[in-house]
Amino acid sequence: MKDIIRGKAFVLGNDIDTDQIIPAKYLSYDPSNPEEKKYFGKYALFGVPEGQSGLPSGDIRFVSEGYSSEYNIIIGGRNFGCGSSREHAPFAIEVAGGEVVIAESFARIFFRNCVNGGYIVPYEAVEKLNDKVETGDDLEIDLTTDTVKNLTKNEEYSLNPLGDIKAILEAGDVFEYAKKMGI
Amino acid sequence: MGMNITEKIMAKAAGKDSVKAGDNIWVNVNVLMTHDVCGPGTIGIFKDKFGADAKVFDKENVVIIPDHYIFTEDKRAHRNIDILTDFAKEQDIPHYYQPGTDTYMGVCHVTLPEKGHVRPGEIILGTDSHTCTHGALGAFATGVGNTDAAFALGTGKTWLKVPETIKFILNGTMSDTMMAKDLILHMIGEIGFDGATYNAMEFAGEAVDAMTIEDRMTICNMAIEAGGKSGIIAADAKAEAYVKERTDVPYTLFQSDEDADYKAVYTFNVNDLEPTVAAPSAPDKRRAISTVIGTELTRSYIGSCTGGKISDFAAAAQILNNQTVGIDTFIVPSTTFVEKQMNEYKIGDKTYMQIFKDAGCRIGPPSCSACLGGPDDTFGRTHGQEIVVSTTNRNFPGRMGSMQAQVYLASPYVAAASAITGKLTDPAPYLQGK
Numbered sequence: 161m162k163d164i165i166r167g168k169a170f171v172l173g174n175d176i177d178t179d180q181i182i183p184a185k186y187l188s189y190d191p192s193n194p195e196e197k198k199y200f201g202k203y204a205l206f207g208v209p210e211g212q213s214g215l216p217s218g219d220i221r222f223v224s225e226g227y228s229s230e231y232n233i234i235i236g237g238r239n240f241g242c243g244s245s246r247e248h249a250p251f252a253i254e255v256a257g258g259e260v261v262i263a264e265s266f267a268r269i270f271f272r273n274c275v276n277g278g279y280i281v282p283y284e285a286v287e288k289l290n291d292k293v294e295t296g297d298d299l300e301i302d303l304t305t306d307t308v309k310n311l312t313k314n315e316e317y318s319l320n321p322l323g324d325i326k327a328i329l330e331a332g333d334v335f336e337y338a339k340k341m342g343i
Numbered sequence: 344m345g346m347n348i349t350e351k352i353m354a355k356a357a358g359k360d361s362v363k364a365g366d367n368i369w370v371n372v373n374v375l376m377t378h379d380v381c382g383p384g385t386i387g388i389f390k391d392k393f394g395a396d397a398k399v400f401d402k403e404n405v406v407i408i409p410d411h412y413i414f415t416e417d418k419r420a421h422r423n424i425d426i427l428t429d430f431a432k433e434q435d436i437p438h439y440y441q442p443g444t445d446t447y448m449g450v451c452h453v454t455l456p457e458k459g460h461v462r463p464g465e466i467i468l469g470t471d472s473h474t475c476t477h478g479a480l481g482a483f484a485t486g487v488g489n490t491d492a493a494f495a496l497g498t499g500k501t502w503l504k505v506p507e508t509i510k511f512i513l514n515g516t517m518s519d520t521m522m523a524k525d526l527i528l529h530m531i532g533e534i535g536f537d538g539a540t541y542n543a544m545e546f547a548g549e550a551v552d553a554m555t556i557e558d559r560m561t562i563c564n565m566a567i568e569a570g571g572k573s574g575i576i577a578a579d580a581k582a583e584a585y586v587k588e589r590t591d592v593p594y595t596l597f598q599s600d601e602d603a604d605y606k607a608v609y610t611f612n613v614n615d616l617e618p619t620v621a622a623p624s625a626p627d628k629r630r631a632i633s634t635v636i637g638t639e640l641t642r643s644y645i646g647s648c649t650g651g652k653i654s655d656f657a658a659a660a661q662i663l664n665n666q667t668v669g670i671d672t673f674i675v676p677s678t679t680f681v682e683k684q685m686n687e688y689k690i691g692d693k694t695y696m697q698i699f700k701d702a703g704c705r706i707g708p709p710s711c712s713a714c715l716g717g718p719d720d721t722f723g724r725t726h727g728q729e730i731v732v733s734t735t736n737r738n739f740p741g742r743m744g745s746m747q748a749q750v751y752l753a754s755p756y757v758a759a760a761s762a763i764t765g766k767l768t769d770p771a772p773y774l775q776g777k
Contacts (some may be wrong), residue, residue: 175536175625177739184715185744187380188412188419190426191489192387196419207741239537242570243739244715245472247384247488267570268541269472273488324367324504334494334502335392343369343500 161281161330165259166300169293170222170231171215172208177243178270180207182252191251200248201227201255214295222256229256233301235293236263240282241270247277254279260301262308262319264288275325278333284320292317345600347508348577349543352483352597356466364507364604372400372495373465373482378451379409381470381489383426388493399434400499406438406460407431408451413442413710417718449709450677452476452564452648456556457680459590463578464597468495473648473736475566479559480586481578481596483543486567506572507606508543509534513550515614520771522658523558524650524734524754526550526611527565528619532629533609540570542606545599550613551576556585557654564649565736568626618757618770620732623749624740632757635767642731643668643762644723644743645755646675646707647714650734653684655755660688660695662759662773663702669765672704673723675712682709704762716744732761 186203189196205222214220223229240263250273262283274282297312306319331337354362356370399405412420431439440448448454452473463481470492477484495501544566559576566574622628645659676682685695713723714735725748738750756770
């Protein structure tokens with residue numbers, strides 16, 4: 161796991177469910193098939209209603225063309241990743257180039273899938289950030305101090321420490337973690 | 344301090360005398376269930392991590408139930424089922440409910456208990472968020488992703504954080520026009536659809552005691568719609584009878600201690616409630632039926648793990664008997680077994696199936712079908728600006744296919760009565776004298 165992650169923010173609202181992250185229509189692609197994997201990148205966050213996609217203006221696609229996004233840090237609101245257990249959701253964000261999701265709160269299966277699959281870092285923000293950060297802002301996350309600098313707005317925000325899950329993210333995924341734990 | 348039922352099940356599975364909320368523990372998994380949408384990815388990770396020749400932890404307790412994308416021309420969907428078929432054969436898995444054969448059942452959460460794979464006191468993982476359904480028989484059951492499932496497939500273990508439990512006590516007697524679906528929509532509306540995130544939801548009280556096992560499944564099925572990790576109801580004599588009819592596997596009964604710890608306790612008097620719907624586009628947008636009567640609809644949909652069990656069709660048939668639907672109405676049995684029962688069970692001299700056909704309903708083959716949209720050719724899928732009343736579990740934007748469609752979640756009574764009028768309708772007048 162990196163100590164510093166820098167990049168552009170993509171901002172979303174509350175209750176971003178897994179159907180918005182990767183619509184069910186695309187679940188017939190097999191994530192373990194190298195040829196089909198890229199489609200999860202192409203359709204990542206494809207189900208977010210247009211006006212809600214890329215706040216505050218809306219109408220910005222996470223992936224505007226091809227299979228990857230120019231944004232690597234997602235800022236959400238409450239209950240990010242609610243809905244189904246589909247691991248395709250954090251996987252799609254990772255395939256598109258996403259590295260971190262910062263939200264006020266997460267739905268638990270999504271959160272668990274982020275960590276156990278080692279796809280993206282799910283960070284809880286101390287305060288509501290999706291009305292402070294704008295899509296396209298340049299952010300720098302310091303994972304050693306659990307803070308985010310908004311380089312565009314010259315602001316700094318605190319994140320809740322990752323706690324118990326940090327060991328799994330540092331190991332790479334739950335398989336590597338279990339090996340270390342002697343399971 | 345005593346333990347509640349969820350803590351007791353987890354302690355046993357971890358080989359500990361006691362656990363408390365917040366503990367991270369490794370537990371032994373009793374049953375792992377997967378389906379066609381998440382099975383191929385799970386198998387891919389399993390082979391990658393444990394090797395091409397690896398064997399599953401316990402072939403008797405790996406249950407594979409394809410149900411999502413079965414009746415479609417989508418080639419990748421067929422390929423995914425082939426991956427499951429090859430894996431079941433290679434691993435010699437006896438409980439594979441294979442499409443296109445007479446072992447095919449359909450919706451996994453109706454099949455799993457029906458075929459005796461759910462036993463009280465067990466830890467059940469499934470690669471589907473509605474795995475929480477199986478708490479209805481006193482098991483700890485939760486949905487997981489492919490990586491967790493692959494890990495459990497190889498090791499028979501998983502790590503879990505012991506959840507805090509919220510208790511819901513349902514006192515009183517439901518009115519004859521209400522169903523379990525109304526109660527769970529009411530509870531989700533009360534706490535919000537992230538109101539139980541990370542928590543177990545334990546249901547008890549005289550209204551729960553009075554419920555059939557299928558009604559309890561409806562309640563636990565939607566725990567995830569409040570963000571719950573699991574839903575659970577202590578197994579009673581009714582649950583034991585249900586299980587014993589279906590399996591000889593021994594099981595353990597647990598009850599919550601009197602002094603068990605709860606994060607919160609909610610008490611409802613169900614006599615005070617009326618049929619309830621969730622308005623577009625979230626399951627917690629609770630509306631009492633009396634406040635939304637007359638809302639225009641274009642479609643009614645009765646099916647899924649939540650609302651496609653035989654008791655759900657019995658309820659719909661009661662209302663649709665000798666009636667004609669006024670809007671497109673889709674009937675999707677959850678499983679082939681439910682479909683068979685619909686062809687046998689009668690009101691008067693007409694089978695449920697005949698009642699639905701005579702009323703002008705369209706009847707699809709057993710599967711998850713349009714509950715989650717799916718491929719474009721999925722039976723009942725929305726493609727435009729449909730306004731649907733549905734017995735399913737989610738109404739997020741795009742959930743049933745079209746981003747422009749709106750979905751009202753409701754009981755089979757409400758969905759059937761509304762199918763007749765083309766508007767959200769109180770089922771009461773259609774149930775009088777029945």
